[in-house]
Amino acid sequence: MPNGQTLSEPEVEELGPKLAFKEFDLYTTRLGRALNDDIETFLFGKIDKSGADAVRGWIAGDPVKIHRRFQDFFAYMDAQKLRTPKGLDWILKHYQGLPQMDLMAQMQALRQMHCTMWSEGVREIVSAAKSPVKFLVSDHPVTIYHPKLSPDATECQYPGDPGVELVGSQTLFALDANHCLILTNFEYAEDPEEAALLSRRTNARFRGDSMARTDAFIRSRELSEAEVHAINLVLKSRARKYVASSNPAWLYPEQHCTLPWERIAEILLPRSDLWRFGGEIYIGYKDGTSAYRDKFGRTSKAHEFLTKPPQMEDPTADAPCGCGGGIAFRDCCANVAPQRRPSWRVMSIRERNLALVGGINRILRLDEDQTTWLDVRRRLSDDHVRQIHELYAALWPTDTRLIELLPSPQSKRSRALYLGMMDARTLSTNVTAMLAYMDELVLVHPFVNANGVRPEFSPIHHPEQFRDQTLRNVFLLMVLEPEIRAGRIHLVPDPLDYDVGFRNEIMAITERTGHNVKLGPIDKKLAQALSRDEMKRAIMRLPPAKMKAYIQQHLPEGPERLADADIDSVVRLWKREVEEDPLALLDQPLSSGERGEFKIMKGFARETGLYVATLTGSLVYTDSDTQWARLHETDGIHRYEPDPAASEAVHYLDSLHIKVPMLTYHHQVEPLGASGIRALLRSVAVALRAGVALDVDAWAIAQEVPSSEEEGLLIRKLQSSVPRNGFQHTDVSRLVLMFGRQEDVPPVRLALFLEPVSQPG
Secondary structure, rough: OOOOOOOOOOOOOOOOOOOOOOOOOOOEEEEOOOOOHHHHHHHHHHHHHHHHHHHHHHHOOHOOOOOOHHHHHHHHHHHHHHHHHHHHHHHHOOOOOOOOOHHHHHHHHHOOHHHHHOOOEEEEEEOOOOOOOOOEEOOOEEEEEEOOOOOOOOOHHOOHHHOEEEEEOOOEOOOOOOEEEEEEOOHHOOOOOOOOOOOEEEOOOOOOOOOOOOOOOOOEOOOOOOHHHHHHHHHOOOOOEEEEOOOOHHHHHOOOOOOOOOHHHHHHHOOOOOHHHOOEEEEOOOOOEEEOOOOOOOOOOOOHHHHHOOHHHHHHOOOOOOOOOOHHHHHHOOOOOOOOOOOOOOOOHHHHHHHHHHHHHHHHOOOOOOHHHHHHHHHHOOOHHHHHHHHHHHHOOOOOOOHHHHOOOOOOOOOOEEEEEEEEHHHHHHHHHHOOOEEEEEEEEOOOOHHOOOOHHHOOOOOOHHHHHHHHHHHHHHHHHHHHHHHEEEEEEHHHHHHHHHHHHHHHHHHOOOOOOOOHHHHHHHHHHEEEEEEHHHHOOOHHHHHHHHHHHEEEEEOOOOOHHHHHHHHHHHHHHHHHOOOOOOOOOOHHOOOOEEEEEEEEEEEHHHOOOOOOOEEEOOHHHHHHHHHHHOOOOOOOEEOOOHHHHHHHHOOOOOEEEEEOOOOOOOOOOHHHHHHHHHHHHHHHOOOOOOOOHOOOOOOOOOOOOHEEEEEEEEEOEOOOOOOHHHHHHHHEEEEEEOOOOOOOOEEEEEEEEOOOO
16 A cells, blocks of 8 residues: 555455545645635546547447547546546655645646657557456556566656656556557567667657557457456556456456566567558648658657667776767766666767767868868858758757756766856856866757747848857857867757747746746846947948948047047957957848847756756756846745755855956866865765765865956856755746656755856956
8 A cells, every 4th residue: 555554455345436436625626715626527527528438439449439539538548647646646746745726737737748659659459358357447547567667666666657658668548347458659569579678768758749540459359367367467556545346356366367577568568460550651731831750759850860879788887978978987877777868879969069060160161270260250151051050950850859868967076057148258257167166067059949940030041140140159169169078068959949848838837927037237237238249249340431430420529529530540440359359250240121130148947947957967057146036936835945954065155256267268277276166066066966964074175265356367256055955846847747757856956156256347
């Protein structure tokens, strides 16, 4: 039983259908003294009605009713998995507890999360009509079986079940006493001997469109009594508390089935007619456009060049890790369970970024010795911009599953996600400077993904509007390339740019929480400074005659007005400055009449940043007072109370200052005290993530604060935050559950704010 009790003689009770599995006020919400059961009446009432009709069609094999009620059937099945007491306990576990009202809201937000993968599976309906034993029904009727995960496995402890996204998972659903539906992932059914049963199935996702043949079924198998007992054993093993049948003798399948757990797979696997499933689908529309789906629901063939040769066994400890992260296996995936590692079958984030670097080098001829950065700025063309973004879109297609690529949390290294805006102009102070203090950084990718924007805003269709921004992004990528290659920087594309399901979730969150975000004073000051810089760069790119006319137009009248000769000197000075500026194109900017130029600063939204940080085991850091304030906003459920166990560590961290370069993009010489601060931050980050005590006595860090003139560096004061239960947020928990992992994933425990002490003049 879920409460740990063991009943030596389970009770058998004779009840009618209306009394079996009855639970009072399971979906009732309360507002003051008023009780509300609208969820039961209006939501599940409709689902049950359409679902019952669909189930009858599936039992009868009625092709018309199956087709018309295809989606209704899977919606009903998904409700039967999530709305049971066990299903609700499963939700509560992943959200670390919720009040009843919020539990009901999250249950509805998660609805139909399994339908996409179920609809793409092999559908077999087996029959017990010729067996004297019939199928059981349980209080958790949608049952997941996995041959490698027996009921006593960690993943199967109440209220857990094997994830439907695993290759070897099969879903069982008894339609009535004589019919049971078995859903099997296609790659498992196709090759059960070679399938990696504990890995995620190809294109596993809990949100997204799909396409399936509604007439594809296997329904020719008549089961023996022994086979029905074996299926009943699986159904009973995943029940919460109760199972039922019309014959008391059928309630004890364990007395009749002696097969080892793994051998039951031989009964559940389909044996024939697999030709009905798989294949490719091409769709044509009236407007002349087309679409494509392969047997796993992928919408493109990008995987054909993103797939890596299979690695059949783990590399040696010192060899590069198979995930492509760029560090030795012993320091990367050696201590990570195979099912939790990044995919070893497709190009990693690092490998895709290096492929982008290599492609840009060829497109811009940077791989030729005689090509300088000045040459690139002079001859950057629309065709160059188009080719670069076509390559980027190919590396990050719309069917990318980010969870398969994100680096696993580290137990020996510190990793930090930057929750701020990525811009080449602030790269040295906000990004490369932190490499002296952190082992790894996770950053949002600066490039626009043409797969996720309309043609009128696409760098592929209108490259002339993106030339200036492309130059800056290429410069940023080239600066970071050595650290990307070393596995220290992970440039992660924002999933909003290509994942429609994720984008819809974020848009729904934004609609619910409001669009108004008030900038803090630090961000206002930075925005104004960058705006002035943008304006000055645009003026400096004008032809000399236009630049002179602009200066004359904006000069004040009076005796102090500059003479023409002085204005000519300013024009010549600005032209020299723009030629020396590595971030400036050397041609005239597009005017608003020519559609203008796009200026884009990419940054993770709060929810997306916490989602990526949670899955990568990162702390978060920011120089944005707006983001810092938003991190500590309550969602109405979780309060951000300081963790008293970390108070001494917070006090210690808050006394530290770090030095960041103002004029260079890398530390030429590591700042004084950086190695000690790096060791301290690593110690704190690793301890907080592991949930172990912080050893404050072991820290020996120099805390002297140098002046801002020293070494030409700027000073940033650390401000740290360690909430009692981490940076929990219901929306982030849902994103992690639906677009991440279904096992326990601890929330972000540590955040750092880089508070300015000295600023450039």
